[in-house]
Amino acid sequence: MILSILVNEGPYTHQASDSAYQFAAAALAKGHEIFRVFFYHDGVNNGTRLTTPPQDDRNIVSRWSKLGEEHKLDLVVCVAAAQRRGIVDEGEARRNGKDATNLAPGFRISGLGQLIEAGIQSDRTVTFGD
């Protein structure tokens, strides 16, 4: 089955962020295809490479990056939600005159159209949120 995943909550604050990852990993292990993971609302905070959890805790951000690299996942952070919350890649930094970037490896920033397209292209779109 072709799946897409919508992540609406931030890391470490809300179970949705962990559950989305665990669902994605389990679906891939079962041989399903993931068309896209879309990060919206506070979910965009799953894509900052500056996250530094204590050493004995899971690293939610690098966990996504690793899963993304292993399975060639399309990890998309919503641009409008990212701008509000200070998630920045090089293009956004240039456009908005920011002096730093923080988007984690394997993620990209794009528009909400990517969520609609994911809904169109996937057999199921699964939301993880409050």
Place this chain on the structure above:
Amino acid sequence: MTTKKFMIVNRKAPYGTVYALESLEVVLIGAAFEQDVSLAFMDDGVYQLKKGHQTKGIGMKAFEKTYGALEDYDVTKLYVDQESMAARGLTPEDLCVPVEMMPRADLGKLMEDQDVVLSF
């Protein structure tokens, strides 16, 4: 482009969290992609449509007018959950746009007919 039935389910009050505001953006983009978009309002989500948002005191932008503009994007299917309305003492006359009020069970059937349900 393939057209699918998208239902955006709104369950949160309009202010206090950002869900209502950011979810409206999904509705508008879905319409721009010429999808068959409908909205359902339930739980505190019915407050999103309450007439007369006054947000000056909380320093936030009021977005009540966006609901009125949905028609311009051919988004005309707005459903509200009857039980949620009754629990909050609301009737359709209290709302800023025309809606179809339906019992929760019927709303559930409508959700079953959708291709994509996005809940916020």
